[in-house]
Amino acid sequence: MSFRRLASRSLIAAMLVGLTGYGFAETLALPPSMVSASSEEGEALLVEAEAREAYFPLVDNFVTQKTQSFCGVASMTMVFNAMALPAPEVPEYKPFRTFTQDNVLDDRTEAVVPRATIERMGMTLDQLGAAIATKPVIAAVHHAGDTNLDAFRSEARAYLADEDRFVIVNYLRKAMGQETGGHISPLAAYDAEQDRFLILDVARYKYPPVWVKAADLFAAMNTPDKDNGNRTRGYVLVAKKND
Template sequence: MRQTLFGLLCLGLCGQATAETLPLPESLIALNSDNGQALLIEAEARADYFDLAIHFTNQVHPAFCGPASIAMVLNALDVPRPASDMTLGLGMFDQENVFTPATEAVKPRARIERAGLTLDELGRMFEAHSVAASVHHAADSSLEEFRRAAIDSIGDAESFVLVNYLRSSLGQERGGHISPLGAYDAETDRFLILDVTRYKYPPVWVDAAALFDAMNTPDSDNDDRSRGYLLVVR
């Protein structure tokens, strides 16, 4: 029964995660492991998982974790979608049509390809698509505030939370990264990161305190501000 239910919950997302090429530290739990599956089934907050999973996308460029996450969340929010050759004109956001003249004014695509997005730039990219985005730098927040806001967002199916964190702080390959959160398990105090680099790592369950510490690190492009999280609602 558990495997049948998990198959329905997974919606094809975890089948791609088997392409993992980098080992996970023991502190992280892969979603497609037995323990990871059980956490999703038993999670107290998981409403966002379903809308995000059916729109899950893998970043197509090493610096496109931000654009991939933006496309995924815009689709989950059911924001009106422009045509794109990448999705055969089916009206879905992708990592081509997510770039518009308005987003170019925030940060040109060519610069994103070189340096990615900071947390503040990520928020302004959403605003360029007429979506409300609330930026929260970890240094100006707290673990308790983050946990409460993230759980509320994950559970309401109307808003989404994205995290900007330092991978090496979690024992993963170095560098900053952006991905949405899909679920929360209260018993283990873990969040599910729907990692958009499936060629590196599967979606993982991470301890809330460890995730907050990974966000409370200097942003690589803006050293006077920390990384953090973003709450998005249409």
């Protein structure tokens, strides 16, 4: 069993302190159906979560989306850094290399969806999956309308319980009682007893990381996206390619 699976309550509490240290003072109120990750209940959920391998590497690389349309870009940046993929050199950090919300977009992603389009309207689920696939990973796109809650829960739980595998979700905020449109963020953990997933919301100026019911999240993904030909939103399973 890995060290991460043996993490104590105090260690996880310390991680949560780091997670909330960026300041959520002006975030919007959560709907009653959600549980803030930094609350006592949220901490307890993480301690008892059966699938949380994604949590630690994602928290180590947690970023806030730099613009209101960059939720997909921020999610990609977090996941690529969490996977320790070969990264570009960053002039201001030279000689160190890391993915940022500037360099994660390159000529290959430009062919998928131009940066100018992302800056104006963000990314659809299919554009997100194709952009992720430009890196040395396997990206499996799943539209909620083509699957069901049980399949999503099973696949996401399995990925969150394994190292170097991640789940990024695309959902409609207002379907879960938040404000208001489509959004993209990574999942970090799953608690079977309460059947909740932890969303590390990259719009940290708006909402904190939250635990949501699996059924609520799936319903929010199972919504049509007019910018994607009215196909439903959904999720992307991301895994490293075998050498």
